[in-house]
Amino acid sequence: MAETLLTVENLTKKFEGNTILDGLNLTIQRGEVVVIVGPSGCGKSTFLRCINALEPIQEGTISLQGTPIVYGSKNLAEVRQKIGMVFQSYELFPHLTVLDNIMLAPMKVQKRNKDEVKEEALQLLDRIGLKDKADSFPRQLSGGQKQRVAIVRALCMHPEILLFDEVTAALDPEMVREVLDVMLDLAKQGRTMIIVTHEMQFAKAVADRVIFFDQGHIVEEAAPDEFFEHPKTERAKQFLNVFSFEKVEHNK
Amino acid sequence: MNWDFIAEYLPMYERAAILTVKLGVIGIVFAILVGLICAMIQYHKIPVARQIVAVYIELSRNTPLLVQLFFIYYGLPKLGANLSPEVCGIIGLAFLGGSYMAESFRSGLETIAPIQRESALSLGMTNRQAMQYIILPQAVSMSVPAFVANVIFLLKETSVFSAISLMDLMFTAKDLIGLYYKTIESLFLLVVFYLIILLPVSILGSLLERRMRHAGFGS
Numbered sequence: 001m002a003e004t005l006l007t008v009e010n011l012t013k014k015f016e017g018n019t020i021l022d023g024l025n026l027t028i029q030r031g032e033v034v035v036i037v038g039p040s041g042c043g044k045s046t047f048l049r050c051i052n053a054l055e056p057i058q059e060g061t062i063s064l065q066g067t068p069i070v071y072g073s074k075n076l077a078e079v080r081q082k083i084g085m086v087f088q089s090y091e092l093f094p095h096l097t098v099l100d101n102i103m104l105a106p107m108k109v110q111k112r113n114k115d116e117v118k119e120e121a122l123q124l125l126d127r128i129g130l131k132d133k134a135d136s137f138p139r140q141l142s143g144g145q146k147q148r149v150a151i152v153r154a155l156c157m158h159p160e161i162l163l164f165d166e167v168t169a170a171l172d173p174e175m176v177r178e179v180l181d182v183m184l185d186l187a188k189q190g191r192t193m194i195i196v197t198h199e200m201q202f203a204k205a206v207a208d209r210v211i212f213f214d215q216g217h218i219v220e221e222a223a224p225d226e227f228f229e230h231p232k233t234e235r236a237k238q239f240l241n242v243f244s245f246e247k248v249e250h251n252k
Numbered sequence: 253m254n255w256d257f258i259a260e261y262l263p264m265y266e267r268a269a270i271l272t273v274k275l276g277v278i279g280i281v282f283a284i285l286v287g288l289i290c291a292m293i294q295y296h297k298i299p300v301a302r303q304i305v306a307v308y309i310e311l312s313r314n315t316p317l318l319v320q321l322f323f324i325y326y327g328l329p330k331l332g333a334n335l336s337p338e339v340c341g342i343i344g345l346a347f348l349g350g351s352y353m354a355e356s357f358r359s360g361l362e363t364i365a366p367i368q369r370e371s372a373l374s375l376g377m378t379n380r381q382a383m384q385y386i387i388l389p390q391a392v393s394m395s396v397p398a399f400v401a402n403v404i405f406l407l408k409e410t411s412v413f414s415a416i417s418l419m420d421l422m423f424t425a426k427d428l429i430g431l432y433y434k435t436i437e438s439l440f441l442l443v444v445f446y447l448i449i450l451l452p453v454s455i456l457g458s459l460l461e462r463r464m465r466h467a468g469f470g471s
Contacts, residue, residue, distance in 0.1 A: 054370050081376035091371035095389050104385060105375035157375060 002029035005065060005161055005192055006051070012059035013043070013050055013216075020046050022216040023060070028161070031190045035203040035224070038213035039239060044196040045088075047213070048163045051194070052083050064160065081109060084154030084162040088169050090146040092138040092153070098125070099134040102153045110157065117156070124152045128182055144175030148182050155186075162186065164195040180206075200243050204228050212236045257437050261428060268424040269445045275338060275418070276407045276449075279345025283406060286346055287353025294354070295361045305354070312351035318412045320344050325416040341413045349406045356402055360395030361387065393464050400457030407450055421445050 006028040013021040020043045028034055036044045049055045051062055056071040063069060069079050092101050102121040106112045125131045128148045138146055147167055154162060164183065168176040180202050186193065187206050197203055203210060203224065210227040212220040212235075220227065220236045231237045290305045312320070321344040328335060335343070364387050372382035414423035425442040429435050 052374050054373065077373075077376050077378045080374055083374070085371075085374040087367065087371060089367065091367055093368070093371075093386055093390075095393070105372075105377060108381060108385060109376040153375070 002031065003065075004028070005030045005032075006194075007063050008051070008060070009062075010060035011047075011050060011057060011062060013046060013055060014058045020216055021050065021057075024216075024218060026211070026218070028192060028194065030160075030192055033187045033191075033193045033195065033206055033208045034211060035207035035209070036194065036196045036211045036213055037198070037200070037203055037239075038219075042213040043216045044213050045165050048085070048165050048194065048196055051163060052080060052085050077109070081105075081157055082160040084157060084159035086147070086150050086154055086162070086164050086167050088166040090138070090143070090150045090170075092146055092150055094138050097135050097137055098130070098141070098149050101138070101149060102156050105153070106156050121152070121156055124155055125149075128152060142175060143171045144178045147171065147175075147179045151179075151182055151186075161192045161194065164193065164197070166196050166198065168197065168199060200228070200240075212239065214239070253440070254434060254437055257432070257434050258441060261438075261441065264424055264428075265421065265441050265445050268419055268421045269449060271418065272407075272410050272413075272420045273449055275341045275345065275413065275420070276410045279342045279410075280349055280403055280406050282342065282346035283349025283353050283402075286350030287355075287357055290350060290354035291357035291361060294358050309351040309354060312348055313355075317344060317348050317409050318415055320347055321412060321416050337413075337416050337418045340416055341410070341418055345406055345410065348409065349402065352402045352405070353399070356395045356398035357391070359398065360391040360393075363394045364390050396464050397461050400453075400461065404450060404453055404457070407453065408446075411446075 004027050006026075008024055008026040011021055011024040011026075012019065024047065026034075036047065038044050046055060050057050051069065053062075053069050053071045053073075053076055061068060064079055064082055067075070067079055070076070092098075093104070096104065099118070099121055102124070103114070103117050106117045106120075107114060122131060122134060125134055128151075130145060130148060130152075133141060133145065133149075138149070141149065151162075151167075167183075168179050171179065176199065180199065183193070183195070183202075184206055195203070195206065205224075207224040210220075210222060210224050211218055212227065212231075212233075214235050220231060220233050222232070227236070228240065231240055290309065293301045293305050321340060324335070324343050324347075325337065325340045328340075368386055368390070369382050372386040373379070377385070410420060411422040413420045414426060417423070421442055425438045428438040432438075
């Protein structure tokens with residue numbers, strides 16, 4: 001029996017009178033890769049932000065390894081160290097070099113030894129092929145490179161779980177692959193990940209479980225093959241149809 | 253132009269210039285402190301304090317320094333606080349400059365997108381650490397141009413100090429004109445000494461700005 005890492009119970013999030021998330025329940029086991037798909041505005045990103053307590057919630061509980069995650073609570077900084085988050089817009093710190101971006105939090109937050117952190121950071125950079133960019137500033141990197149650095153920055157904190165919020169949505173098509181490859185590699189290493197994405201082929205390849213969100217509800221939850229080949233709900237079928245094209249018949 | 257006159261009264265201008273710079277620098281240092289505190293209060297939207305700061309900023313920016321100095325110089329003694337002209341000048345400059353500095357720091361802070369802070373928080377930083385390592389360093393460099401402009405503006409504003417009988421450059425020039433009718437010479441020295449004080453600040457400022465632009469943040 002795998003260890004339950006993250007438990008979400010009856011999560012309800014309202015904003016300005018609208019219900020964004022409506023009584024969500026979800027548990028995630030250690031080593032699981034869960035992909036969340038759904039139409040824009042269905043609350044996928046908000047869900048990730050709630051897990052990290054970047055958003056206040058109105059009802060329900062979220063806990064990581066039994067520790068409750070409560071917006072505004074004292075122990076938040078401590079819990080967040082165990083939750084790595086990667087944003088769509090990278091959010092590297094523009095005034096710091098790549099290496100300093102990665103080393104800052106392990107040194108200042110976790111008070112780890114500088115040499116040890118540096119060694120690990122360089123190792124991780126080497127692994128994604130960006131060791132030679134260690135002393136570059138973020139502005140000197142391409143979008144794909146920035147996003148890979150952002151992933152390494154999260155990894156260097158040794159998180160229990162990684163959250164990916166549409167991390168390839170802002171990238172040029174040819175850079176999407178390099179980022180997805182890094183994530184596939186992490187999945188192979190047995191990392192626990194929650195991935196919000198619009199890359200359906202990637203979702204199919206990486207996921208242990210696919211969750212389909214619509215209007216703040218979990219509409220469908222299934223293994224990837226089942227979800228993509230035989231979606232059960234009408235709503236999911238509609239959604240998946242958007243991604244397939246029928247051959248145009250030319251009238252000659 | 254009477255060069256002998258200029259040579260004779262040069263030391264007097266030197267003393268006045270030293271006083272101008274001394275009061276200017278001390279006043280600006282306090283203005284920076286006041287500005288930082290006000291900007292932080294506004295950035296964190298602290299209730300009540302925030303409203304007080306807003307009133308202070310409007311009051312300070314929409315009244316002339318001369319009027320503010322008169323209030324401090326003639327008004328405060330009536331309330332039992334007897335202050336030397338020097339202290340009054342410093343308080344006046346800090347009162348005026350504080351609001352300008354606050355506005356430049358606040359606009360610098362506001363250019364940093366909230367998601368940068370969230371990114372820092374998601375790495376386990378506390379609010380204080382996010383401010384110290386991520387937001388402030390970026391905000392400071394964003395507010396450099398406005399900051400330099402404020403420093404120059406405040407140094408020039410010190411010319412009003414003569415009105416509360418401080419022997420600054422302006423006072424000295426007016427004094428000499430009154431005593432000897434050497435208008436051209438006195439004004440010539442006045443301009444030269446202001447340039448000696450302000451040109452280096454101006455040049456240093458644009459060098460700093462260029463450096464910051466070169467560092468060109470922007471993710």
